[in-house]
Amino acid sequence: AQSVTQPDIHITVSEGASLELRCNYSYGATPYLFWYVQSPGQGLQLLLKYFSGDTLVQGIKGFEAEFKRSQSSFNLRKPSVHWSDAAEYFCAVGADFGNEKLTFGTGTRLTIIP
Amino acid sequence: DSGVTQTPKHLITATGQRVTLRCSPRSGDLSVYWYQQSLDQGLQFLIQYYNGEERAKGNILERFSAQQFPDLHSELNLSSLELGDSALYFCASSALAGRTDTQYFGPGTRLTVL
Numbered sequence: 001a002q003s004v005t006q007p008d009i010h011i012t013v014s015e016g017a018s019l020e021l022r023c024n025y026s027y028g029a030t031p032y033l034f035w036y037v038q039s040p041g042q043g044l045q046l047l048l049k050y051f052s053g054d055t056l057v058q059g060i061k062g063f064e065a066e067f068k069r070s071q072s073s074f075n076l077r078k079p080s081v082h083w084s085d086a087a088e089y090f091c092a093v094g095a096d097f098g099n100e101k102l103t104f105g106t107g108t109r110l111t112i113i114p
Numbered sequence: 115d116s117g118v119t120q121t122p123k124h125l126i127t128a129t130g131q132r133v134t135l136r137c138s139p140r141s142g143d144l145s146v147y148w149y150q151q152s153l154d155q156g157l158q159f160l161i162q163y164y165n166g167e168e169r170a171k172g173n174i175l176e177r178f179s180a181q182q183f184p185d186l187h188s189e190l191n192l193s194s195l196e197l198g199d200s201a202l203y204f205c206a207s208s209a210l211a212g213r214t215d216t217q218y219f220g221p222g223t224r225l226t227v228l
């Protein structure tokens with residue numbers, strides 16, 4: 001069965017600094033990978049997704065993620081964070097045909113300090 | 115705004131009671147997914163419907179049931195409620211049922227069982 005690990009429960013970053021959120025997955029075949037963001041009291045918004053092709057994926061709000069098969073990782077990055085980026089970030093892996101559920105990591109809470 | 119609507123936004127009820135959560139998918143989307151987000155279990159897939167038919171089941175309790183109606187809206191029924199059922203319940207929808215289809219999430223229904 002597929003699984004996702006987000007090793008960092010909480011990260012604090014200064015506004016304007018760079019950000020990297022870690023995600024490791026376990027899946028037997030080529031994974032379909034996603035990053036979602038959840039702002040307080042809000043639903044989940046898709047930031048970006050990887051299905052195939054270029055391993056560096058661009059998303060919304062200036063985020064990007066890099067798929068590294070050798071490391072089973074799909075880390076999320078942003079060169080310069082804004083106060084509005086404070087939220088909870090979830091990495092997810094898609095499953096097989098016939099069961100298209102998403103398996104989510106436990107999330108990383110991002111705090112931005114001025 | 116993802117285009118997925120969920121009602122009600124908040125629900126407070128007592129143990130042993132039954133509630134119904136409603137989800138309207140994005141216009142034209144055929145798949146509906148239900149997820150539960152709780153502090154101890156994180157984000158867990160419950161069940162998926164595609165064009166009115168159950169397609170996949172996850173960690174859904176026997177006390178819970180769901181259905182998708184001909185107009186494609188979906189309802190999640192939770193009965194014999196326990197304190198541990200308190201959680202945020204998300205509905206998501208996607209155009210079809212493929213692995214590459216993006217799931218768009220609603221704002222969630224927060225259920226509190228007292």
